[in-house]
Amino acid sequence: MNNLFFKSTRRVLKGAASLMPDDLYLAFSHRRRIGRFPNMKRPKAFNEMILMRCLQPDPRWSSLADKLRVREYVRERIGERYLIPLLAAPDVFTKDVFDSLPSSFVMKANHGSNFVEVVWDKSKRSFEELRRIAGRWLSIDYYRVAREQHYKGIQPRIFFETLLLDQAGTVPSDYKMHMFGRGPDGPVIYTGIISDRFGTPRADVYDARWNRLDLAWGDYARSERAVPRPPNWEELSSVAMALADGLGYVRVDFYSCDDQIFFGELTFTPGGGTMPYTPDRCDYDWGRILQNANYSVTRDKAKATEGWLAWSIACIIAEHGGWGARVLACAGMPAGNSSLLSYPHAGSPPRSCLDRRYRRYRSVEVARCSVPRRSNASGDP
Known part of the structure; x- marks a missing residue:
């Protein structure tokens, strides 16, 4: 009888939660996982800042979080050989x-x-x-x-x-590299390593100089001893910086399989803003790092990929309604060229797109199109 009551109560609460607006839902999720309600007006902790990212995403994130579409971005930035x-x-x-x-x-x-x-x-x-x-x-x-x-x-x-296996026949460790831009001493990177993911998973966090931090995250247990710095660390950090360049904070995931590096994914809202950090002060430490992070786009990479970014945004918007043709027109793309919108691999953007600066599309061109906002009630995934 008690089990039936609790199951019924759980279903009612779950149904009520599904009706909550996003900000309220996230606040209660944060309270349940972290143990406190978040400061949504003046976020200071890392998780609080991630919550705001959940509510106010950059328009580029949809295509870059798509594990198929992001392959084109990786191919353009660092090359085919890093793709699984x-x-x-x-x-x-x-x-x-x-x-x-x-x-x-x-x-x-x-x-x-x-x-x-x-x-x-x-x-x-x-x-x-x-x-x-x-x-x-x-x-x-x-x-x-x-x-x-x-x-x-x-x-x-x-x-x-392809299933990646190292020489021992095991799935390689997962490197989750939190990219906080550049500091006076070089890139600011905090790397979480998940070992034995499909067995007894363990997680450890290291700074850019490979000092192990006194930090545990989520439900992962820490390893008994520190993991040696990977021999290809310089290459790992270099390709991670190349992928993160121009995106602000992002977590870049890789697998290192017998010194060969394979891209995993880009994550802009890790843990959905509800990831416990132990000790809790680390949540605020990372919040300060994120707040003071210095992100500078290298000129060569910006020039090489500005067309891809502008074209990607136009394609994303165009997929959500007939008014997308107006955005394509602003980007100098012919609205009738459906091959540019093919999925998951689209053709190269036209030359007129490559000759423009990405920031113009984001701050001027798209705004000039007066694109209407989509309703959150559409239910589309």
Whole structure:
């Protein structure tokens, strides 16, 4: 009887939470996970600042958080060799697609976190089982999970990548590099390393000089001893800076597999602003770092990628209504050129787009188009 009561109460509370506006939902989520209500008016802690990012996302984040579309950005910034080989990204996951996959692989979804299924031996898995998992993922509106608004603009897709294994036959460690710009002594980077992710996961945090911090985050246990600095650390930090350049704060994830580096994802709102840090003062320490961070765009990289960024924003907006043609016109793109909007891989932007400065699109051109805002009630993922 008591179990039935608690289950009914839980369903009622869950239904009530789904009706909350985003800011109220995030405030209660923060209270439940962190232990205090956030200061939304004058955020000081790192988590509080991430909450504000959830509510006020940069228009670029939707395409860069999309695990398929971001591949083009990575290819342009640091090169194809840092991408995990893509086996398939079908419009529909069919038996033919399953049959074409190798004996081991990883199935993922592009529109959120924790959509990962490792297939160690395909002969021991069935198409029907994976299709059920894929269908469950695709049915999730990830924006509703943590109210991170930039996930609204991502069209859910299933895709398949090569399973990365090191020489010992294990999945390589996950390097989660928090990029806080540059300081007087060089890049300000705090790297979380998740080891043995699919076994007994452990997490440790290091600064840019590879000093282990007295910090635990989330529910992860810390390792008994410090992890040695990776031999390719200079390359890791260099490619992370190249990807973060011009984006402000971002977490850049990599896998380092036998000294070969593979890109994981870009995360702009880690933990959705509800990630516990122990001790709690570290939440405020990182908040001060983020508040005082110095982000300077290197001129060469800005020039090389400004066209991609402007074109990406125009494409994102254009996908959300017929008025997108007006934005394309502002960006110097022909509205009838549908090949520019192909998904997940679009063609190169026209020369007229490359010749403009990205900041003009963001602050002048898009505003000049007077694009109407979308309603949050649309329910689109």
